[in-house]
Amino acid sequence: MIIRTFHPWNVSYQQAVTIQEELRNRIVLDLPFPTPNYVAGVDVSTSKTLSIGWAAVVVLSFPELRVVEQRWAEGTITFPYIPGLLSFREIPLVCKAIEQLSIEPDVFLCDGQGLAHPRRMGIATHLGVIINKPTVGCAKSRLIGTHEEVGSKKGAYTPLMDKKEVIGAVLRTRQGVKPVFVSPGYGISLKVARTLVLSCVTKYRIPEPIRAAHNLVTLLRNSREAGQNHTLYSCS
Known part of the structure; x- marks a missing residue:
């Protein structure tokens, strides 16, 4: 897979904002999206005591949702935690x-925002622009936007609005459980993104690809902070 380089990552706050504004012009949505064979989940975790982070990408077959490959990376985190600029901290x-x-993978589901971002450049969108693959943001909390109350049944949703623009959907993935915030990242429409997320949900609130990636980075972080060796856990 080709990863395109449009900018450096070690930049100032204002440079990061400018980069996001420039990359916004590269966003493409509503491309043809055939039924995927492989869906990847992406998640990142950082240490509370060390300047270290872990990223996991777990590939699942679709629609079976069976894990077929998992890869991870560990590295030093240098960019500060700034809401709206997490992609500079996590994407490397x-x-x-x-x-x-x-x-x-045919599509990547990211734990975070896509278009539901002040500059429409959440981690899912930023990643999609770089790898030129369809991406979807699925977040547990709202960064921006307003919405009406969501129906209580699984599959119920309501638009997430930023003024008069629809930037995502607030989706109920389990009855009686808090909804998730879905937004298209790159190369995919909101309708398809919402349907895909729901298709990847089993008995948990979070879609399986993201849940698998989250479990892996949590395991890596906990083992590292406990002084254990990562080689105990296969990355393939």
Whole structure:
């Protein structure tokens, strides 16, 4: 998979904002999206005591949702935690994990925002622009936007609005459980993104690809902070 380089990652706050505004012109949505064979989940975790982070990319077959490959990367985190600029903190590690894949996913589900971002450049969108693959943002909390109350049944949703623009959907993935915030990242429409996320949900609130990636980075972080060796856990 080709990872395109449009900018450096070690930049100032204002440079990062400018980069996001420039990359916004490269966003493409509503491309033809055939039924995928492989869906990847992406998640990143950082240490509370060390300047270290872990990124995991877990590939699942679709629609079976069976794990077929998992890759991870560890590295030093240098960019500060700034809401709205998390892609500069996390994507360099994500790309290192993606580069190891032997199976090329048809779409990536990211734990975070896509278009539901002040500059329409959440981590899912930023990643999609770089790898030129369809991406979807699926977040547990809202970054921006307003919405009406969501129906209580699984599959219920309501538009997430930023003024008069629809930037995502607030989707109920389990009855009686808090909804998730879905937004298209790159190369995919909101309708398809919402349907895909729901198709990847089993008995948990979070879609399986992201849940698998989250479990892996949590395991890596906990083992590292406990002084254990990562080689105990296979990355393929």
